[in-house]
Amino acid sequence: MTETASIGRYQPNERAALAETFDALHLDRLSDLARVDAPERAAIRAVAYKGHAPFGPAEMDLLPSLGLIANYGVGYDAIDLDAAQARGVRVTNTPDVLTDDVADLAIGLWLMQRREMEQASRWAREGHWKAKGEYRLNTQASRGTAGILGLGRIGRAIARRLEGFGMEIHYHSRSEKETPGWRYHADPVALAEAVDTLFVALVGGAETEGMVSAEVIHALGDRGVLVNIARGSLVDEDALLDALEAGRIAGAGLDVFRGEPDIDPRFYALPSVVIQPHQGSGSRQTRAAMAALQRENVAAFLDGRDLATPVI
Ligand SMILES: NC(=O)C1=CN([C@@H]2O[C@H](COP(=O)(O)OP(=O)(O)OC[C@H]3O[C@@H](n4cnc5c(N)ncnc54)[C@H](O)[C@@H]3O)[C@@H](O)[C@H]2O)C=CC1
Numbered sequence: 001m002t003e004t005a006s007i008g009r010y011q012p013n014e015r016a017a018l019a020e021t022f023d024a025l026h027l028d029r030l031s032d033l034a035r036v037d038a039p040e041r042a043a044i045r046a047v048a049y050k051g052h053a054p055f056g057p058a059e060m061d062l063l064p065s066l067g068l069i070a071n072y073g074v075g076y077d078a079i080d081l082d083a084a085q086a087r088g089v090r091v092t093n094t095p096d097v098l099t100d101d102v103a104d105l106a107i108g109l110w111l112m113q114r115r116e117m118e119q120a121s122r123w124a125r126e127g128h129w130k131a132k133g134e135y136r137l138n139t140q141a142s143r144g145t146a147g148i149l150g151l152g153r154i155g156r157a158i159a160r161r162l163e164g165f166g167m168e169i170h171y172h173s174r175s176e177k178e179t180p181g182w183r184y185h186a187d188p189v190a191l192a193e194a195v196d197t198l199f200v201a202l203v204g205g206a207e208t209e210g211m212v213s214a215e216v217i218h219a220l221g222d223r224g225v226l227v228n229i230a231r232g233s234l235v236d237e238d239a240l241l242d243a244l245e246a247g248r249i250a251g252a253g254l255d256v257f258r259g260e261p262d263i264d265p266r267f268y269a270l271p272s273v274v275i276q277p278h279q280g281s282g283s284r285q286t287r288a289a290m291a292a293l294q295r296e297n298v299a300a301f302l303d304g305r306d307l308a309t310p311v312i
């Protein structure tokens, strides 16, 4: 019986590598676990997990020999760390290897929103350029002020890229950091008030739930843009949608949503919103690196070596 299970929607090559390396049991969804025979479940010591469904005490208790959850992704907000700790289950994630991709996508969302690139592309494709002339004027992106909410690996990578656009950088994090002249704000509302574009790069989970509140959105103002590449749970989406519909905020670039992929349809009707289907880390190169790091964590656990990228 196999000691490992891979759970989630993996690419065929990732699945094949997991199966070849570990002879892993594969399940598409975490909820499928309950249907696996008890002896097979009891043999599982490590789970390679890819998904956003909550992995909590009920799921862990279906796996009495569980010692490791190796998460595919840096954000481990789906995994209940207290429940894992209480059961002696280690957790790993895949930091760093995806930072550049996610920061690139954040910059892309910002540029697309400010320069209306999605609409302008449609203008050309639908023949309006030829028939009616040039696309309407839009908003300059460079040389403004940007706020980074959560100055971790991805937040810093976004800020460094923005410096190349001549942007003044402001940030909020739990504490003031060593930075090259970036301005710290003690709370997210003060940060939003100071900037034109607010980039959200915080961790998800209970502690940061709704940190981009109605007040933060209001502080960003009618010339402000919100870019979120972190988690939908960070944003009060009703407040954001109300503000977008009323023009109380200029627009948004969003890669993540509450309830994704079943997102609030009000987003689709808003031309001021650039939507991406949670693909921040979605280049072939980065996904290969994430999958390899996940497998390295599983291999280290099974061999009794130090975990490559432990969370707990
Ligand atoms: N769109 C996508 O495809 C991807 C999204 N992500 C999301 O981006 C997040 C950030 O990733 P990294 O930068 O690698 O993580 P990180 O741990 O390096 O950075 C997170 C930052 O949030 C800050 N933070 C945490 N709690 C806070 C609080 N209560 N108040 C203020 N700041 C707080 C931390 O101090 C840290 O600076 C991930 O947790 C994940 O949810 C990550 C990868 C891909």
Ligand SMILES: O=C(O)C(=O)CO
Pocket (backbone or CB within 6 Å): 072, 073, 074, 075, 076, 098, 280, 281
């Ligand atoms: O790594 C993460 O946290 C993701 O959201 C998927 O890349």
